[in-house]
Amino acid sequence: MGDIKKHETPTIDDLKKGPFPSFVDDIEIFGLNKKKQACLDLLGQLELSYKNKETHWKHGGIVGVFGYGGGVIGRYSDQQDKFPAIWAFHTIRVNQPASKFYHVSALRKLCDLWDHRGSGMTNFHGSTGDMVLLGTTTEQLEPVFFDLTHQMNMDLGGSGSNLRTPSCCVGKARCEFACIDTQALCYDLTMTYQDELHRPAFPYKFKFKISGCPNDCVAAIARSDMSIIGTWIDDIRIDQEAVKAYVGGELKPNAGAHAGRDWGAFDIQKEVIDLCPTGCMSWDGNKLTIDNKNCVRCMHCINVMPEALRPGTDTGATILMGAKAPILEGAQLSTVMIPFIRLEPPYDNLKEIVENVWMFWMEEGKNRERLGELIQRVGLANFVETVKLKHIPQMIREPRSNPYVFWKEEEVPGGWKRDIAEFRKRHPA
Amino acid sequence: MADKIYEEIQNVQLDEIFSKPYDPELGEKLYNPQKPMENRITDIGPPHYAQFFPPVIKKNYGKWKSHEIIEPGVIKYTSETGDVVYAVRCATPRLATTDYIREICEIAEKYCEGYVRWTTRNNIEFHVTDEEKLRALLDDLKGRKHPGGSYKFPVGGTGCSVTNIVHTQGWVHCHTPAIDASGIVKSVMDDLFEDFQNMRLPAKVRIALACCLNMCGAVHCSDIAILGIHRKPPLVEDERLEYVCEIPLVIAACPLGAIKPATVEIDGKKKKTVRVNESRCMFCGNCYTMCPAMPLADGEGDGIAILVGGKISNRISAPKFSKLIIPYIPNEPPRWPTTVKWVKKILETYAQHARKYERVGDWAERIGWEKFFELCEIPFSEKTMDDYRLAYDTYRTSMHFKFTSHVEIK
């Protein structure tokens, strides 16, 4: 490796100051120590962007490795002369282990691989959840893939009109709220749908996200076409002694989350009972009562008093569908489709629903139409019927306020075929 | 069945493949461009998650009983078995070099038996099982700084704090951004650093940044969202367009039907291209996604919109979208002072006025958005009034409003 050239970067050097970790320091020092011209060129190009307030990346149609329709995003610099080391600077998405625990042996080997074959820069992690290897040339794509599969037992994640890499919260590995085995389900779905993950299958992207409880730490309800969120159908478990300990001030409410300010003594009436969205709780000074039939499982009381209250033990998930960011028709949150489903390997009950939905979307969806947009276009009731679910009031917040029902002919006695002559016999014109 | 998954997890061992050194020559040996299918392994999926669980996590899988934030950034989990584990949460910039990751590995090896975890919001979590190790780890983390003085691994982001910002690529590595990402995140977090490390807010505050309307960062349900926007219609590069774009796909890509096919004559040659009805353009950039000959980016035109009041959690109130309250702030690299000022102002006003447990959106809804604008001293702009799909849902059709300074009495 020859000499490396550090560009003058007075503007972005300002981002070395301040307490929050500086990516500029990290990248510059790494580039100098490891003689990675790509790092220094990237900072040089960023400096240019900071001067003229425009990006200097252009898109590329590279999809990467043979036989895969996703996992690599093509990227080229428009400043080839100034920053030749980042002219071709493609992104590789590597499928993360569910819930992102790692052992250093795996991380270090991945670092060695990436120092050898790429820029040494990463995103840990991309928004979808993948380990993102940032920046390599076209010639290195196949060798990176061979290294990943032969030396790391790792595989690429999704991009394009594929199933995107499923992701999940920490689940039962370290959270007492988890109502489902999020990692097990995430891993199973990922393995079952490898073909859909690696090869284009759909009109547009499709995302699964799995949260263990309604706190929804992976934001499944906001950003996945199929949101799988753990819940329970029996009663919240109550430890009355622990409730008293909270009331008496022996236990810290909210697990200490409000410790940075003096909010005064804990007031169970004001902070729990009165904030319950359905008003289904009461406290008589000695005993906490929950009318579980009227609970909507918002988790507030459990979050406030985790030592005293726990989700029930008859657990499963709610399936919601159709969330997406605003492009194109506006942002959507997922809509309830199945209020409760038990989730146990091999999850055939869930997969049957998944495949019904995909089949309908593949047949009816337009190019670049997300599932949520399709549901809006065909109407919720039609969608529910087509994917063989049951119409129930849990699917809507309120009934329609307009009377424009699309009655079908077979729903009306006698059908729609009528004789005008017969009509006129009764009603002369 | 839960027992069966527990058993399976106990039986998963760390893959031996990771103990073998990386062979830098194997790729070229195995890959034959003439026979691309030779030696190819496909569809093996991700490594099994359970092999990376620290022993205490593995043993207590499904047995956790409760948790407590014992100090900002440190959560103590207690199991039914009596075991405890402390998770130490540190923010990272997400954009990280392999040496940064190697330093994380060094720490994980020294204190955590070689295990570490990343969260959905780009934090890392180190797990230790006794207080002595916890103190040593916290001391060690505090001392690790970059040459410019920034902490490499600042501890915080738990409970009612501002946790790490989720964000996108920006000018660092994206072709459609209107703004940078990492630099703005750094500037905002530098300014809110105290609120990352203490827990004085009425509820948690989730900030997110997306560098264009595509929102790979899914900022649309955040307490405070920083969003990159374009404000000039795409340029149309007539000379090049027919070579690099599929014209029907470009036309179909426009959600407002503002793109029409056209033919132009350049040097006596007829070329197919498109024309944009500029008054109908909402600057979404979808055309540029389909056609590189229609760039939108513009140093003067691009900038930031601020949206607030979204949430994901079902706690007390339902999940909701963030609402646009500041339609435009110019790009001000390298520190984006106006953006930082408004984020700080919103956060401070919220911290001062909201009730305990109220998220930003819950607070704004309780007091009314007119009051929100007044308290935060944000000039009301007609551009925050919706005119896209379903706009009517946002109109006020009741007598329930407050008389704020916006109302002129004549």
Added chain:
Amino acid sequence: MEMEEIKQKILEFMQKKAKSKSKIYLKDMQRAIPDAKPMQIKKAANELVREGKLEYFSTGSTVMYSLPGQDLEKGMTSE
């Protein structure tokens, strides 16, 4: 419909379209061959890629298919 027949139809469709369009969505193939199930067409198209008779083209957000031999880096070099 047999897999080989679907593959043949896909290739015919691609060649016919190649005059005006270099890249085709899966959806367009599925529309052009209404007698076969969309899932089958997806499988056939992906098999054709493995056989080297079709190639993928990705914008990052969506993937299309094209006949091989097109210069995917066209327009990427400095012009």
